[in-house]
Amino acid sequence: MNAPTPALVARPERLRLVGQRRQILAVMHQRLMIGMIIYGAIVGFILVRLIYLAAFGDHAGRKGGAIDLAPERGDVVDRDGQSLALTIDAWTIGMQPAQIIGDKFALAQKLGQLMPEKDAATYLAMLRSKQKFYYLRRRAAPGLVDAINALGEPGLALSREPDRLYPQTALAAHVLGYTDVDGNGSAGVERAFNDRLVDQSQRGTPLKLSISSPVQQALEHHLQAAVTEFSAIGAAGIIMNIHTGEILAMTSLPQLNPNAAGNGTPEARFNRATLGVYELGSTFKPFTVAMAMDAGVVKSMGQMYNCPRQFHVAGRTINDTHPFGRACSVAEIMMESSNIGTAQIAQQLGSVRQQAFLRKMGFLDKVAIELRERGRTLTPGKNWNLIETLTVGYGHGIAVTPLHLASGYAALFNGGIFRPATLLKVDPGQKVGPGRRVFSEDTSYRMRALLRLVVTKGTGKKADAPGYRVGGKTGTAEKLLNGRYTSSAVVTTFAGVFPMEDPRFVIVAMLDDPKATKDTYGFHTAGWNVAPVISKTISRIAPMLGVRPDKKREPNMAEVLPYIREKGE
Amino acid sequence: MSAHGFKSVFMVGAIASAALGCYLVSLRVASERAALESVENRIVLAQRDIRLLNTEIGTRGRLAQLERWNVKVIRLSAPSADQFVESSFQLATLGKPETRPAIEAPVIYAAAPAPARREPVVTNDDGSGPALTRATRPLGEMMHVAGYSKPEPKPVRAATKPVAPLKPVKTATADPLGPLPGARTSAKSDGGAGEPRITKTTKDPGSRQ
Numbered sequence: 212m213n214a215p216t217p218a219l220v221a222r223p224e225r226l227r228l229v230g231q232r233r234q235i236l237a238v239m240h241q242r243l244m245i246g247m248i249i250y251g252a253i254v255g256f257i258l259v260r261l262i263y264l265a266a267f268g269d270h271a272g273r274k275g276g277a278i279d280l281a282p283e284r285g286d287v288v289d290r291d292g293q294s295l296a297l298t299i300d301a302w303t304i305g306m307q308p309a310q311i312i313g314d315k316f317a318l319a320q321k322l323g324q325l326m327p328e329k330d331a332a333t334y335l336a337m338l339r340s341k342q343k344f345y346y347l348r349r350r351a352a353p354g355l356v357d358a359i360n361a362l363g364e365p366g367l368a369l370s371r372e373p374d375r376l377y378p379q380t381a382l383a384a385h386v387l388g389y390t391d392v393d394g395n396g397s398a399g400v401e402r403a404f405n406d407r408l409v410d411q412s413q414r415g416t417p418l419k420l421s422i423s424s425p426v427q428q429a430l431e432h433h434l435q436a437a438v439t440e441f442s443a444i445g446a447a448g449i450i451m452n453i454h455t456g457e458i459l460a461m462t463s464l465p466q467l468n469p470n471a472a473g474n475g476t477p478e479a480r481f482n483r484a485t486l487g488v489y490e491l492g493s494t495f496k497p498f499t500v501a502m503a504m505d506a507g508v509v510k511s512m513g514q515m516y517n518c519p520r521q522f523h524v525a526g527r528t529i530n531d532t533h534p535f536g537r538a539c540s541v542a543e544i545m546m547e548s549s550n551i552g553t554a555q556i557a558q559q560l561g562s563v564r565q566q567a568f569l570r571k572m573g574f575l576d577k578v579a580i581e582l583r584e585r586g587r588t589l590t591p592g593k594n595w596n597l598i599e600t601l602t603v604g605y606g607h608g609i610a611v612t613p614l615h616l617a618s619g620y621a622a623l624f625n626g627g628i629f630r631p632a633t634l635l636k637v638d639p640g641q642k643v644g645p646g647r648r649v650f651s652e653d654t655s656y657r658m659r660a661l662l663r664l665v666v667t668k669g670t671g672k673k674a675d676a677p678g679y680r681v682g683g684k685t686g687t688a689e690k691l692l693n694g695r696y697t698s699s700a701v702v703t704t705f706a707g708v709f710p711m712e713d714p715r716f717v718i719v720a721m722l723d724d725p726k727a728t729k730d731t732y733g734f735h736t737a738g739w740n741v742a743p744v745i746s747k748t749i750s751r752i753a754p755m756l757g758v759r760p761d762k763k764r765e766p767n768m769a770e771v772l773p774y775i776r777e778k779g780e
Numbered sequence: 781m782s783a784h785g786f787k788s789v790f791m792v793g794a795i796a797s798a799a800l801g802c803y804l805v806s807l808r809v810a811s812e813r814a815a816l817e818s819v820e821n822r823i824v825l826a827q828r829d830i831r832l833l834n835t836e837i838g839t840r841g842r843l844a845q846l847e848r849w850n851v852k853v854i855r856l857s858a859p860s861a862d863q864f865v866e867s868s869f870q871l872a873t874l875g876k877p878e879t880r881p882a883i884e885a886p887v888i889y890a891a892a893p894a895p896a897r898r899e900p901v902v903t904n905d906d907g908s909g910p911a912l913t914r915a916t917r918p919l920g921e922m923m924h925v926a927g928y929s930k931p932e933p934k935p936v937r938a939a940t941k942p943v944a945p946l947k948p949v950k951t952a953t954a955d956p957l958g959p960l961p962g963a964r965t966s967a968k969s970d971g972g973a974g975e976p977r978i979t980k981t982t983k984d985p986g987s988r989q
Contacts, residue, residue, distance in 0.1 A: 265803055294838055297831075378839040428843040678861025751858035760861030 283373040284394055285407065285414035287387060289424045290459075290636045292417075294378055296387050296401070296469075298394075301350040301374035304359055304367065308338050308345070311366035315339060318364060322347070325358050350374050375401075381466040383427050385482040386420070386458075386582075386634060389472035398472070398480070400634060403581045419636045421457035426450055429751045430460045434720060437744045438464050441725035441735070447483035447613045448744075449719045450752070453621035453708070455637040456630040458580075459716070459756075461485075461614070486584040488610040489721065492688030493548045493737075494706040495606030497662060499557050500541060501623055502568045505654045508559045512542040512661060513774035522551040525598040529554050532736070533670075540774035545661050546669035548685065550605045557604025562595050565603060571649045572622055572629055578614045579631030586612045606686060613704070617719040620706050622646075624714040627655040660770040663711045667768075668775065674705055674742035676749040678760030682714075683707030683745065685737035690724065700724045703737035707745045710758050712766040720744045891924050 287296035304326075311318065315338045323331030326348060337345055348355065349372070359367055375390045388399020396402035400420065407413055430448045438446045446464040451457065463483040467475045481487065503509040518535035521528050533547040544552030557565060569575055569590075577585040589610035591599035602608040614632060622629040627650030630643060637643060662682035665671045670685045686704040689696040704721045708714045722741050731739040753760065850856055865871045 265806065267806070294835065297835060299832070299835060376835065376839070378835055379842045380844060382843055424843055428847060432847050678864075747858075750860070754859065754864075760864050762861055 281415040283414075284375065284390075284409055286417035287400060287408075288417045288419055289383075289422045289427075290420065290457075291423065292419075293424045294417075295383060295420065295422070295424070296375060296377050298373050299376050300371040301376075302353065302356045303349050303370050303372045304347040304351050304356065305370065306337065306345040306347050307343060307366050307368060308340055309343065309366070311338055311364060313364055318362070321362060325355060344368075377469045379424065380470060381468050382424060382431065383422050383460070383462065384467040384469045385463040385484065385584075386422055386461050387469055388582075389469040398584065399469075399482075399582060403583050403634075420634050421452075421459060421636045422461070422634070423459045423755070425755055426752045427460040427462065430718075430720075430748050431462045431464075431466075433744045433747045433751075434462060434722075435464060435466070437720075437722060437725070437740060441722060441728060441731075441740045443722040443725040443740075445478070445483055445487075445723040447487065447719075447721045447723075448748075449484055449613055449617040449717075450748075451617045451621055451632060451717045451719075452637075453625040453714055453717050455643045456618070456621065456632045457637050458614075458632055458634055461634075463487075482582070482584045483613065483721070483723070485578055485580060485582055485612050485614045486586045488586040488589055488612050489702045489704075489723075490607050490610050490688040490691075491613070491616050491702070491704045491706075491721070492606040492686035493550075493553075494616055494684050494686035494704050494719075495604070495609070496545060496548065496553045497623060497658060497684050497706075498568070498572070498619060499553050499560065499565075499604040500545060500661065501650050501654050501658050502565060503556045503560045504657065505568075505650050506560055506564050509541055509556060511774075512657070512771045513540050515540055516544065516552045516555050518544070518549055518552050522554060524554070524558075524601060525596075527598055529601070539776075542661060542664060542771040542774040543776065545684075546664050546775065548665075548670050553605040554601040557601050558597070560600075560604070562597070562600040565600055566595060568649065569603075569609075571647060572615075572619045573631070574609070574611055574615055574619065578612050579618065580614060581634050588612070588615065607688060613719050613721050616704070616706055617717050620708060620717045620719070622649050623658060624655060624708045624717065626652050657770055659708075659711050659714065659766040660768050662708060663766050663768065664771045664775070666707075670736075670738045671705065671707075671742050673738055674707055674745040676709070676746045676753065678762045679749050679753045679758060680710040680712055680761075680764060680766065681707050681745065681749055682709065682711035682766070683718075685742060687736040701735055703735070703741045705737055705741045705745050707749070709749055709753065710764070712764055715758065716756060718745060718749065720748070887926050889924050889926055891922060893922070 282298040284298045286294060286298070288294050316335060319335035319338055320331045322334040323329065347367075351359075356369055360369060373394065375394065377384070377387060377389075384399075386399055388396060388401040388403075390401050391397045396405040396408065400418070401408070404418055407418060430450055434446045434448045437443070446462075448460065448462045449458065450460040452459060461484050463481070465476075465479045467479040472480065500509060515538045518531070518537065518539040520534040520536045521530060523529075529550050531547075531549050531551050533549070534551075535543070535547070535549065539547075539549065539552055541552070541556070543549070544556070566575070573579050575588060575590055577587060591603065591608055595603075599608050618629065618632050621632075627648055628646040629649045630646035659682060662684060663680065664682075665684050666675045666681050671683055674683055674685075675681050683706055686706070688702045688704070689698055690700040690702055691697075692700055702721060702723055703725055704719065707718045709716055709718070720741050722744075725735050725740045727733045727735040727739075865874070
């Protein structure tokens with residue numbers, strides 16, 4: 212009984228089999244469960260995502276994001292917001308010779324008719340060449356684009372490319388500069404502010420310059436007229452706010468069209484206002500007198516100097532165009548632009564003080580402005596001896612840019628503080644930099660009458676704009692040709708300030724090599740050719756700049772008038 | 781019992797309808813947002829067009845071009861210092877009163893008898909009136925002397941100048957102070973006798989003309 216019946220005894224294999232099966236079943240269940248969980252998770256995720264999309268997602272008909280209005284390269288505008296440079300989408304016509312399917316000969320002839328800058332034979336050669344791509348025309352006119360499109364040739368590619376446009380063409384071309392084919396600034400503001408203009412975060416807001424278009428246009432027009440009239444090889448002009456250093460207008464002639472800067476001559480691309488250095492002659496004399504007054508050498512406008520017909524010093528002879536041949540006062544020296552008198556003042560001042568003043572005015576360094584085109588001044592350097600001190604005193608032997616001169620006059624008449632020139636607009640509430648003091652306020656004040664005297668009674672009579680109280684100084688400097696100074700070629704300059712009883716603006720105009728004409732009675736000095744430009748320009752721009760004409764107002768002329776010996780006395 | 785049994789069904793229904801409501805709200809928001817976006821897109825496109833057109837206008841009307849036109853055609857020049865005025869008083873001094881030449885002879889207008897003017901004549905006179913007045917002074921009626929200057933300076937001129945009394949008909953009719961110079965009849969005017977009556981009859985219409 213107890214003996215186990217073999218039939219009832221489970222065979223160990225079988226038992227093992229059952230255990231195994233259960234185990235396998237459990238594993239299977241487990242796997243199935245995991246699979247279901249994964250499946251459920253995927254379905255759940257899709258469901259959640261669907262609900263999320265339904266609740267917060269975009270609907271199917273949505274168009275792409277708002278078009279980015281910010282241009283590829285920032286706009287440049289003038290102080291009133293008038294556009295000076297902007298980027299537009301221009302049509303570009305290209306050609307892919309490999310994709311041409313039509314008759315190449317006929318196509319070449321049609322292209323020759325539509326774009327006559329190349330002849331049909333050239334187009335045919337291009338069509339048959341192995342090159343992949345040709346630019347046929349950049350910035351094509353819409354009419355031409357239509358005509359090309361009408362040809363229906365797939366090998367002619369029409370596309371839109373951002374292109375830089377200067378709507379005012381030549382206006383302020385040297386200030387604005389231009390860009391290369393790839394849209395990088397290669398001159399002027401385009402180059403100086405390239406990073407600012409392409410910067411993603413800043414290009415949406417236009418770059419506001421201190422240039423005023425109407426003022427710029429007036430200056431360019433009158434200067435160009437003078438260049439034409441006197442057959443000058445070039446000219447430069449600057450108008451500047453003396454308190455802030457803002458440049459309201461700056462031009463260099465011959466003109467340049469920045470829309471096609473590549474077509475301009477190197478002469479036209481050259482910025483004479485900031486890059487060209489010139490010996491600016493007698494326009495330096497006010498600086499010498501102001502330095503001497505500040506240093507205590509000249510105590511009054513009536514201080515007398517012996518002005519012989521010729522002045523011999525250190526083996527050189529200094530001449531005057533209007534020789535006195537008698538003792539003359541400082542006021543008279545300035546009025547008649549006497550080299551001899553100024554040389555003596557410079558002699559008293561001395562080389563050390565002269566250099567210190569010139570350095571403070573920035574005349575020994577590159578001109579202070581944002582542009583990269585800045586000329587290196589030419590000075591006597593280490594050989595700054597007595598004769599150099601004398602010649603520098605009346606503006607010879609030192610070559611600076613016209614902008615140096617404008618900045619110097621600004622410093623002289625704004626109360627004696629030098630501030631670097633700027634091309635960026637200074638908003639009315641904005642604080643200007645502290646600058647550095649060059650002259651005392653008293654000197655600055657007393658110089659007003661002296662420069663007004665030059666215009667009312669001296670060499671600059673033609674620069675007077677009635678009612679606008681113009682003061683200034685003419686300068687005629689001989690040019691250095693083949694190492695010798697020649698009187699046949701001169702650089703004439705006028706540096707003016709207005710209104711003189713409360714100076715606000717400085718204007719500098721320079722003509723390079725003007726010729727004498729019948730109207731000037733054979734003279735080619737500054738008083739005859741460049742001074743009228745000042746007069747015409749000021750009469751036109753002063754009302755725009757808020758200067759009221761008033762024939763009854765004058766600076767305090769009692770400073771100088773007592774020291775003038777009237778003609779015939 | 782049954783209500784209890786359907787509780788879950790109600791719950792499901794409520795949740796479903798709430799979810800549907802939420803979904804509808806979000807759908808609505810999405811469509812509004814899309815509409816707003818399309819408007820924004822249109823604004824951007826319009827701004828681009830404005831920029832393009834402004835560029836074109838600016839390029840065509842660039843200052844150099846305006847200057848060229850000015851030099852060739854318009855020839856405007858900068859105002860001189862004398863063209864600026866200091867104050868309103870100075871401005872007023874520029875506007876002198878227009879000096880008009882003194883009238884030597886009265887200006888005489890020929891006028892045809894207007895029908896409107898005849899009516900008062902007819903009504904005022906008794907029966908035979910119209911025919912008689914026309915017959916007696918045809919010239920006096922045809923003739924109207926117009927005063928040249930405005931009513932205000934007139935009395936002064938009328939009082940000082942001997943010329944003023946020359947206009948017998950008009951001074952009486954046109955001037956409120958007429959009776960003063962009207963005493964003397966002019967030698968020039970023809971129909972002297974009948975004039976007072978004419979003025980009386982045609983006073984109102986005459987003064988307006």
